Amino acid sequence: MVVDITGLKAAICGGFGGIGQAICKVLLEQGVLCLAVLDLKEDKDSLEAWRKSYPTQKIFFNYIDVAEKSVVEESMRAAKEKMGGLDIFMNSSGILNEINPELCIQVNLLGTIYTSLTAVNLMGKHKGGNGGIVINVTSVLGLEPSHPIAVYTASKHGGIGFTRSISHEFHYNKTGLAFIAVCPGLTNTKLVQNPQNAATFDYVEGEMAKILTAKTQEADICGENIVKAMRTGKTGSIWICDLGTLREIEMPVHWTLQF
Numbered sequence: 001m002v003v004d005i006t007g008l009k010a011a012i013c014g015g016f017g018g019i020g021q022a023i024c025k026v027l028l029e030q031g032v033l034c035l036a037v038l039d040l041k042e043d044k045d046s047l048e049a050w051r052k053s054y055p056t057q058k059i060f061f062n063y064i065d066v067a068e069k070s071v072v073e074e075s076m077r078a079a080k081e082k083m084g085g086l087d088i089f090m091n092s093s094g095i096l097n098e099i100n101p102e103l104c105i106q107v108n109l110l111g112t113i114y115t116s117l118t119a120v121n122l123m124g125k126h127k128g129g130n131g132g133i134v135i136n137v138t139s140v141l142g143l144e145p146s147h148p149i150a151v152y153t154a155s156k157h158g159g160i161g162f163t164r165s166i167s168h169e170f171h172y173n174k175t176g177l178a179f180i181a182v183c184p185g186l187t188n189t190k191l192v193q194n195p196q197n198a199a200t201f202d203y204v205e206g207e208m209a210k211i212l213t214a215k216t217q218e219a220d221i222c223g224e225n226i227v228k229a230m231r232t233g234k235t236g237s238i239w240i241c242d243l244g245t246l247r248e249i250e251m252p253v254h255w256t257l258q259f
């Protein structure tokens, strides 16, 4: 299946971040009717530029803090109301903070959980919605360990486990809502440009610095590939977008229930 984005209504959380902005641009180019940009802070310059380039499309900002469940519910509900519907929801918010594990888990993992659960309630067919697609931007560090940033890595593994579970056909058949996880590799955004508090212990700071000398991709190509993955509408699919490429991966099965 290839989802036609033309005329759809989309909300992008973390939409003013590096990867979030790239996603917003591609969705606007591909003809979304309405775009709700949800983030901690309004970026007036980006909004103005997008409104100039896409004058017929409705583009607006809503405050969200993904670490606060009630704020998430209120912000996403208000965005749906303003657009008169919601077809696509993407969560591209995130932080890298190893010295405040609570905050890192709250934003990266609980944020993913809060936004996804709210999407089910707002978009699910079982609740009178039309179904649609949810994309959770996780990381290649949701798939592989990374010794200098253990907390961030745990938060991203959690995001993958949650998305794989909630994307199950059993949910999909009830809700009509496809859940997809995308895993970017190192991408040139603020998250990795001079990051603060980005090593679990002082003694791994050098190891973290080494990681940051690895090859990166630009946010624009990452955003393009994330939208490509989204357009498959394939619930439960997991995609790596790294160094300008996109590929779907199969997760290994280590264990199943025995009856």
Ligand SMILES: NC(=O)c1ccc[n+]([C@@H]2O[C@H](COP(=O)([O-])OP(=O)(O)OC[C@H]3O[C@@H](n4cnc5c(N)ncnc54)[C@H](O)[C@@H]3O)[C@@H](O)[C@H]2O)c1
Residues within 6 Å of the ligand: 013, 014, 015, 016, 017, 018, 019, 020, 038, 039, 040, 041, 064, 065, 066, 067, 092, 093, 094, 095, 107, 137, 138, 139, 140, 183, 184, 185, 186, 187, 188, 189, 190, 191, 192
């Ligand atoms: N840049 C990379 O190398 C890389 C690699 C893999 C995965 N990722 C993931 O991609 C996503 C986007 O990151 P990015 O690289 O664009 O970083 P970024 O720092 O440019 O953007 C992050 C966005 O999240 C928003 N945000 C932070 N805390 C929030 C909160 N509590 N509530 C709502 N929004 C909040 C920020 O305001 C910002 O707009 C993140 O989930 C990140 O973990 C990034």
